[in-house]
Amino acid sequence: MDDIPTTSLGGEGDEGPDDEGEVDVDEVGKEIDIAKDGGIVKKILVEGAGWEKPEKGDKVEVHYVGTLASDGSVFDSSRERGEPFSFALGTGSVIKGWDVGVATMKKGEKAVLTCQPGYAYGAAGSPPKIPADATLNFEVELLGWRSVKDISGDGGVVKTIIKEGDGYQKPADRDEVLVRYAVLVKGSDAVVAASPESGVDFTLRDGHLLKAFGVALKTMRKGEEVALDISPAYGPIVAGEGGVPADTPLQAELVLLSWKKVEDLSQDGGVIKKTLHVPEGWEMPNAGARVRVRYTLRTADGVLVEERSEGNELEFVVDEEEVVEGLDLGVSRMKLNEKAELTVAPAYAFRDQEKKLKLGMVPPGATLIYTIELVHLQKAKESWELTDEEKVAAASAAKDAGNAAFKAGRWARAAKKYKAATDAVSYDDKFTEDLKRQAREVKKSANLNLAAVHLKTGAWREARDVCNKVLEKTSGHPKALYRRAQAHMAAGDYVEAEVDIKAALQLEPGNRDVRALHARFRKESAAASAKEAQFFSKAFQRLARKPDPNPTPVPAANGAPPAAEGVATASGVSGEHAAVDTAAAGGDVEMGEAAGEAGGRAAGLIQHV
Structure with a gap:
């Protein structure tokens, strides 16, 4: 049976x-x-x-x-x-x-x-x-x-696992894969295309030979072997390429031999890291770590301009601007004994400057390519390893570094350092009273300067939130009120801005910066109020059009009689009832309410400015 x-x-x-x-x-x-x-x-x-x-x-x-x-x-x-x-x-x-x-x-x-x-x-x-x-x-x-899976979701690529791969990671679009394959017409034993035994490598997002390969490889692990059933829609990327017929069902055997992970470290294409060798360990640099690296440095056109070999390694402290930004960022994302290739755009290298190095000249606007190995790592102490005194000292040093970056107009770095300063002393419950006092001063100064950075970069909400942190601890701090008022004004919140400006003037009537801001406030808020009032005046005029003297009755819902003559509708109301009547006419309630509120707000601003 x-x-x-x-x-x-x-x-x-x-x-x-x-x-x-x-x-x-x-x-x-x-x-x-x-x-x-x-x-x-x-x-x-x-x-x-x-x-x-x-x-x-x-x-x-x-x-x-x-x-x-x-x-x-x-x-x-x-x-x-x-x-x-x-x-x-x-x-x-x-x-x-x-x-x-x-x-x-x-x-x-x-x-x-x-x-x-x-x-x-x-x-x-x-x-x-x-x-x-x-x-x-x-x-x-x-x-x-x-394992048999429809990995394309439409039956176009069906994958059967012949041999399981190792680990759990799978390649992504940017990664460079090394594969071995053989392609056959479905139902035939004749191979129409095959890779060398050693395999071929390509960037996954660029693809190779068959569209089906790109679909399958994203689901595979290192060493995995699969059989693919491929519909014509997932056949050759270029018709006739490699001798593979188009518009024909195919079968393929595919092996993912290995891949090199490629990462966009800067999130804008400015620093690209390709991993060449993955070490066994997981230790990586932290901010302040002392590292030694070996590398060869070439320009994008292949000219060797610098080399650091055994006995002549480059040593530097991570995140202290001792090397170009791209190298600093790249090494911070490497493991000890890892080998990688870093492609660094001009904005993260020498920008538009010409730079003479030991073996050659780097022209202005050059892209650099480091082939690099991290050979030594001495990590900086983590926050939980520091004494209370060391935490306060670290916070003060980070704040000073932020000030230097601020003066140089490097807003992102300044913000990073100010944040590091506040983080270093965020838990001060067990500090001595003297250390608590020092920590409060550092946090207050760093937060106020961070607010200034946010104002420079147009992050109004973030600037306001940081000022709130200061005012929670020191309710009447003139500089915090001043900067929060700036944030409110930039966001168009003039009522809130006026409250902060008046509070700051009460504390320091002679403060020239606050007085100047007050003068600017009066000018800007008056202009904004006039513009807002003009807008809603026109809106109310449209709402106040005369009603049709001979309207056609419209039956109400559920068979009720039409509205009696003389009952107000949205087409015949004055401005003060706009919110309610707009809704009655079947319009947008929120828009009506906004009109009423904004009209009142505009009038209020005109009165108190």
Whole structure:
């Protein structure tokens, strides 16, 4: 009865559990109701290996022995035949009890599946060996499976895993992959295109030969081997390339040999890192770490301009601007003993300056390429390793570095250093009173300067929020009020700005900066109020158009009579009722409310400025 397990009667067993994989079925010897209705009971005899389980569509391979629960008689056995049985999981090609039960098993696991009739052969049975309404026991051993996935989502690229890859990482668009492949016309044994045995490399987003390769490689791990079924839509990138026919179903064998990770460290293409060698460890530099590197430095056209080899390494402190920004950033993202290639755009190197190095001249606007190895790393102390005195000293040093960057107009670096200053002393509960006082002064100064940076860069909300932090600790701080007022004005919040300006003037009536801001406030708020008032005046004029003397009655909802003559509608209201009447006419309530509120706000500004 070789075909018994492959017969699916459906029937009572069609309504199985929605998500079989969530049932806890991994305890040896324990009977588990995996269908959650008593229809399938599983008892593990031998625990499987690992954590992975087959998924829908996978081609699983099993050995089994089937017996009648009523008398224990064997009705079928793959072991007696000496040949494993394989089927596509979850596709209805076997009884429901198998589709559900095998999906809960790990590789090498052996279990007994007790299947009630609704999950087996139902009322019909499978004569002559399986009677009607029979409960069956299957001793099943999951030998393994091949993962079969529609990875394109439209059936255009179906992947079957021949050999699992290593690890968990998969290549991304920017990465450079090394692959080996062979391509055949579907149904033929003749290879129409193949790579060298050593493989070919290319950038994944640029693609190579077949569109299907780009789809498949993003799902593969290092060392993974797959077979692909490819529809014509995922065939050659360029018609006829490599001798591969277009508009023809294809098959391919593809191996991901390795790849080089490529990262955009600066997020704008200015510093690109390609990993050439991945070390075993994970140690990386932190801000303030002392490092030594070996490298060769070339311009983009291949001219060697500098070389640092063994015994002549370059040593510097990370994040202290001792080297060009691109090199600093690149090394900060390397592991100890890692080798990488850094491509550094002019904005992160010498910009438009000409630079003479030991082996050559770097022309203005040159892109640099470092082939670099991080050979020594001495990490700076982390914050939790510092004494309280060291934390305050580190905060003060970071604030000073921020001031230097601010004076040079380097807003991003200044903001980074001011943030580092406040972070260094953010937890000061256990400080002595003297250290607490010093920490408060550093945080206050750093936050006020950070607010100034945000004002320079147009980050009005961030500037306001930082000033709020200062005012939470020192409610009447003139400079914090002054800078928050600047942020409010820039954002058009003139009412809030006036409150802060008046408060600052009460504290320091002679402060020239605040007085100048007050004068600018009066001018800008008056102009804004006049503009706003003009806008809403025109809006109200449109709303106040005379009503049609002979309007056509419009029936109300639910058969109610039309509105009586003389009842106000949105087309005949004055400005003070605009919000309500706009809504009554079926318009936008929020717009109406905004009109009323903004009109009042404009009038208010005109009065108090």
